[in-house]
Amino acid sequence: MIRFILKRLLYMVISFLVVSLVTFFLMKAAPGSFLELNLQVGGVAAAASSMQITPQLMEAFIKQYHLDAPWYVQYWSYVYDFVTLHLGYSMEYPDTPTLQLIGRTFPISIGLAVVSVAVAVFASIALGILAARRENSWADSSTMFVATLGTAVPAYVVAVLLALVFGVWLRVLPVIGFQGPKYYVLPVLSLAIPIIGSLSRYMRNSLISALHSEYVVTVFAKGGGIREVIRRHALKNSLVPLVTVVGPHIAGLMMGTVLIEGLFGLPGLGQVFAQAASRRDYPLIMDSTLLYSVVIMLMNLLVDLIYGVLDPRIRKTGYAEGR
Amino acid sequence: MTALLEVSDLKVRFESDNAIVHAVNGINLTVDMGKAVAIVGESGSGKSTVMMAVMRLLHGNARVEGKVLLEGTDLLQLPEKAMQKVRGKDIAMIFQNPSAYLNPTKTIGQQMIEPLLYHHLASAAKAREKAVELLDRVGIPDPEQRLNNYPFELSGGQLQRVMIGMALMADPKLLIADEPTTALDVTVQAEVLILLKRLQRERGMGMVFITHDLAVAAQVADEIYVMYGGLVMEHLAARDLVTGHVHPYLCGLIRSIPRIDGPRADLPYIPGQPVQTAGGLPPGCVFADRCDRRFDRCAERPPLMEVGPGHRASCWLVEAGVAK
Numbered sequence: 309m310i311r312f313i314l315k316r317l318l319y320m321v322i323s324f325l326v327v328s329l330v331t332f333f334l335m336k337a338a339p340g341s342f343l344e345l346n347l348q349v350g351g352v353a354a355a356a357s358s359m360q361i362t363p364q365l366m367e368a369f370i371k372q373y374h375l376d377a378p379w380y381v382q383y384w385s386y387v388y389d390f391v392t393l394h395l396g397y398s399m400e401y402p403d404t405p406t407l408q409l410i411g412r413t414f415p416i417s418i419g420l421a422v423v424s425v426a427v428a429v430f431a432s433i434a435l436g437i438l439a440a441r442r443e444n445s446w447a448d449s450s451t452m453f454v455a456t457l458g459t460a461v462p463a464y465v466v467a468v469l470l471a472l473v474f475g476v477w478l479r480v481l482p483v484i485g486f487q488g489p490k491y492y493v494l495p496v497l498s499l500a501i502p503i504i505g506s507l508s509r510y511m512r513n514s515l516i517s518a519l520h521s522e523y524v525v526t527v528f529a530k531g532g533g534i535r536e537v538i539r540r541h542a543l544k545n546s547l548v549p550l551v552t553v554v555g556p557h558i559a560g561l562m563m564g565t566v567l568i569e570g571l572f573g574l575p576g577l578g579q580v581f582a583q584a585a586s587r588r589d590y591p592l593i594m595d596s597t598l599l600y601s602v603v604i605m606l607m608n609l610l611v612d613l614i615y616g617v618l619d620p621r622i623r624k625t626g627y628a629e630g631r
Numbered sequence: 632m633t634a635l636l637e638v639s640d641l642k643v644r645f646e647s648d649n650a651i652v653h654a655v656n657g658i659n660l661t662v663d664m665g666k667a668v669a670i671v672g673e674s675g676s677g678k679s680t681v682m683m684a685v686m687r688l689l690h691g692n693a694r695v696e697g698k699v700l701l702e703g704t705d706l707l708q709l710p711e712k713a714m715q716k717v718r719g720k721d722i723a724m725i726f727q728n729p730s731a732y733l734n735p736t737k738t739i740g741q742q743m744i745e746p747l748l749y750h751h752l753a754s755a756a757k758a759r760e761k762a763v764e765l766l767d768r769v770g771i772p773d774p775e776q777r778l779n780n781y782p783f784e785l786s787g788g789q790l791q792r793v794m795i796g797m798a799l800m801a802d803p804k805l806l807i808a809d810e811p812t813t814a815l816d817v818t819v820q821a822e823v824l825i826l827l828k829r830l831q832r833e834r835g836m837g838m839v840f841i842t843h844d845l846a847v848a849a850q851v852a853d854e855i856y857v858m859y860g861g862l863v864m865e866h867l868a869a870r871d872l873v874t875g876h877v878h879p880y881l882c883g884l885i886r887s888i889p890r891i892d893g894p895r896a897d898l899p900y901i902p903g904q905p906v907q908t909a910g911g912l913p914p915g916c917v918f919a920d921r922c923d924r925r926f927d928r929c930a931e932r933p934p935l936m937e938v939g940p941g942h943r944a945s946c947w948l949v950e951a952g953v954a955k
Contacts, residue, residue, distance in 0.1 A: 522731040526742075528688055530797070531719030531749040533711075540745075541734050619736055620781045 309616070309623070316612070320605045325387075327601040328594070332383045335593050373399070373591065386594040398592035400584060406595055410577060416486060417565050417576035418603065423492060424499035424561060429554060431504045436511025436546075437538065443516055452512060458505025463564050467498035467571050484573040495572045499564050503557050507550065514549040518542035548618050555611040559604045634700070635837040636662040636685070636805055641697035643677070643684050643861075650909045654680045656861040657697070659935070662805065667831055667838040669852030669869070671845055675905055677861035678841050682807045686724055687714050701805070719746040723798035727810040729790035733782040739766075739793055740778030746800040758800070765796035769826060788819035795827065805837040812847065824851055845872065845884060854941070857881050860906040860917035863935060865944040878944045879922045916946070924948060 374382045389395055395406035435455065439448040458466075471494060475483030482491050518524070519542050527537045566578035577596060584592035616623040643655035655677040662668045672678040684695050687706065699706040701721060706714060718724075723746070726732040734742060743765075744758035753761065759778065766774035769792040782790055791811060798806055808827060812820040828851050831838045840851050848855050849872045857865045857880065865878040876882060883901040903921035906912065913919070919929040928947040935943040936950055 522726070522728070523734040525688060526726065526732045526794075527734075527745070529686060529718055529724040530746045531715050531717075531801075532745065533715050536745075536749060541737065545734070545736050620738075621735060621783050624781070624784070 313609075313613075316609050320602075320609070323605060324598070324601060328387050328390075328598055329383070331594060331597045332379075332386065335588070335590060336379070338588065372396075386591065387598070389591075390595055390598045395595055396591065398584070398589050398595070400587050400589040400592060406592060409580065409592075410595065410599065413575060413577040413580050414599065416574055417562075417569065417578050420492065420495055420499070420565050420569070420574065420576060421558070421561050424496045424503070424564075425554070425558060427496055428500040428503035428507055428557075429550075431500065432507035432511045432550070433543075433547075435504070435508040436515050436550075437543070439508070439512040440515035440519060441534065441538070443519075448512070452509060455505045455508045458501050459509070460505070461502065463498050463502050464567055464571060466501050467494070467568055470494050470497055471572070486574045491572075491574070495568045495574060498568050498571075499561060503561070507553065507557070510553050511546065511550055514546040515542060518546040521545075544618060548615065551611055551614050551618065555608050558607045558611070562600055562604055633664055633702075634661050635664045635666075635702060636660075636839070637698070637700040638681070638685065639698045639700070641681060641684060641699065642695070643680050643689065644694045645690075646692050646694060651911075652909045653912055654861050654908055655684065656908075656912060658858075658861070658863055660856060660863070662837045662839055664804075664837060665835040666854065667828070667840060667852045669840045669842060669848035669855045670858060671842060671848045671855055672858035673843055673905055675908065676858040677908070678843075678858050679809050680861075681858075682724070682809060682839055682841060686718060686722060686807065687711075688718075688724075716750065719803070720750045720752075720801045721803055722805045722807060723801070723803040724807040724809065725791070725794045725798050725811050728814045729794045730782055730787060732794065733790060735782055737781070738778065739780050739782065739785070743778070743793065743797045743800060746797065750801055752801060761800060762796070765799055766793065768799075768830070769793070769796045770822075771796070788815050788823065791815060791819075791823050792826065795823075795830070799830065799834070802834070803836065805839070806831065807839045807841070809841045810843070811840075813842070813844075820847075827851065845888065849873070857884075860912060861908055862917055863943075863945060864918065865942075865946075866935065867938075867942045867944075871942060875939075875942065877938055877949060878918075878946050879924050879948070880918045883921075883923075 370376055374385050377385075393407065395410070397404070398406050398409070401409055435451055439451040442448045461469075471483040474481040474494060481493050483494060485491060515538075519537065521542075524537050524542060527541055532540070565576060566582050568574070569576040569578040570582060577599070580592065581596040581600070583589075584596060638658060638660040641655055641658045641660075642653075645652040645654055658677075658681055660668070660670075660681070670678045670681065680689070683689050684693070685699050685706065687695075689695065695707060697707070701717065706717060709717070733739075740759060740762060743762040744753075744755055747753040747758040747761065748755065752758075762778060763774045766777055771777050771789060771792055777785070777789075777793075782793075785793065791814075794811070806827075811827065812823050815823060824847060827838070827840075830836070838851075840848065842848050845855075849869050852869050855865075855867055855869050855872055856863050857878065859880050864880045865876060867875055873885065876885060880901070883899070886899045887901065889898055901921055906917045906920075915930040915932055916922070916925075917932070919925050922929070926947070928951075931947075933945050933947045933950075935945045938944050938949055
């Protein structure tokens with residue numbers, strides 16, 4: 309168990325370095341830089357005058373961000389600053405420390421993601437049980453038909469549809485801004501509904517195969533009913549395959565928040581990230597990407613640990629190597 | 632002697648999209664209080680289906696007809712709720728492959744106490760005490776520790792002992808054992824058989840033992856029912872099995888058991904394939920097309936006919952008086 313976690317942490321360090329390198333080079337390869345975008349034409353002096361600062365300050369600015377240093381020095385300063393939490397200031401927000409900026413926006417994004425996953429997982433389990441208990445009945449097939457629709461429609465279409473119905477026609481929920489939990493409802497639904505679509509199908513199939521397994525016959529033979537079978541036996545066992553598919557969804561969800569935050573005007577990190585990317589705000593691009601990658605890796609580790617909670621064979625005989 | 636279980640004219644059909652399988656075609660079977668009965672047959676003879684029908688554990692596509700009287704109550708007429716109260720309490724059942732029939736993610740203890748919890752017979756703590764006691768009885772060393780183990784941490788033989796202990800939790804009147812030793816290796820098989828037989832005697836419990844192994848049946852049971860094609864071919868006392876059998880099918884089965892002191896010759900076998908129960912049965916005797924003593928009478932299906940006291944066979948040879 310300890311060895312498994314240590315090993316996974318080592319993998320995470322390696323993935324972290326790969327992600328940071330790839331991000332760094334992609335970022336550098338993108339045409340234009342922060343200075344150029346502010347200027348249209350190159351030149352330190354011109355940039356300085358367009359930003360209404362002295363050329364001396366501009367030089368200092370370049371020094372501060374190591375823009376004249378070789379690539380490995382630049383790269384390493386980003387990574388080192390991120391790891392040691394010396395994030396400093398970004399180019400786009402010279403008045404707000406990046407740490408503070410992230411501190412303000414990140415909770416909104418992670419909250420959106422976590423609440424969406426939680427809603428999606430619980431709704432999928434409920435729908436899966438509903439359908440599996442009535443295998444091949446009309447209740448089963450209609451639930452699964454709706455679920456298929458949910459999978460087929462992407463999050464942004466769901467978002468627009470929800471905003472139209474609940475925000476514009478019914479006027480019951482706010483569609484833009486963030487001033488309390490009410491503002492979370494539509495974004496969470498937009499992210500959760502497509503996930504519910506695929507997860508509930510998984511849940512149904514996995515529960516049905518659990519219900520067809522032989523130990524269920526034993527439970528009936530002991531005098532249990534369908535309630536005991538599901539609650540005490542089949543449900544827990546059917547969650548293992550479900551957990552497998554939740555992991556990849558989390559990564560997708562983090563990207564989904566970028567889009568959905570933009571659509572609903574939530575002041576989350578996703579928006580900051582998207583803006584940083586288009587403005588070539590190098591430090592902020594690096595910092596937010598690295599933060600996202602760490603969060604996704606931690607969530608996947610958490611998902612893997614849940615396997616052990618659900619299945620004693622994994623817990624007691626060691627986690628699968630290098631999943 | 633009073634009958635504990637009385638199955639009369641039991642028929643089971645499985646309806647699927649392309650065929651109707653006639654798995655059980657009118658079985659009569661009686662288990663007396665405190666007696667052990669064995670049902671012997673090859674794969675597809677319907678032997679397990681009979682007992683799954685008694686427990687009403689067959690899938691939704693099964694159509695069951697007939698009567699299953701447990702101490703006079705027809706189980707087939709009970710509502711599902713009432714049947715749940717019978718399962719695990721009055722009738723318990725153990726299965727062929729204990730590692731598949733135990734939930735891999737729950738401890739032995741959690742699973743063993745369930746019969747008592749479902750029937751509200753004891754608290755969880757009291758049930759655990761009883762589980763420890765029973766594990767000890769079925770020969771599991773260190774029972775308190777074993778309760779906290781998961782099925783994958785025990786061997787197949789130990790798991791079958793656990794299954795037996797679990798079945799006895801609510802002190803059932805009848806124990807159904809569906810090929811309980813088939814998945815075990817031979818030495819363990821013998822131990823489990825002896826254990827089952829001992830527990831059955833001690834507790835005065837009725838037992839139905841389903842097996843494809845005639846030797847095992849003779850060892851465990853007082854009476855033997857030989858099934859073929861969903862019908863009883865012969866019903867006789869276990870002590871008469873070797874010397875008293877009359878049906879050509881049973882003769883063929885017994886001939887094909889190798890003798891330890893016999894000559895090294897090719898083993899006799901019954902030619903042909905087992906009768907197909909999908910679609911419908913042949914109109915005459917179900918065994919006729921594989922029978923070496925077939926005659927014109929066999930075009931009609933023979934009823935079970937009295938051979939002697941407690942001995943019946945479904946063969947026209949009995950009527951003709953030339954059996955054996």
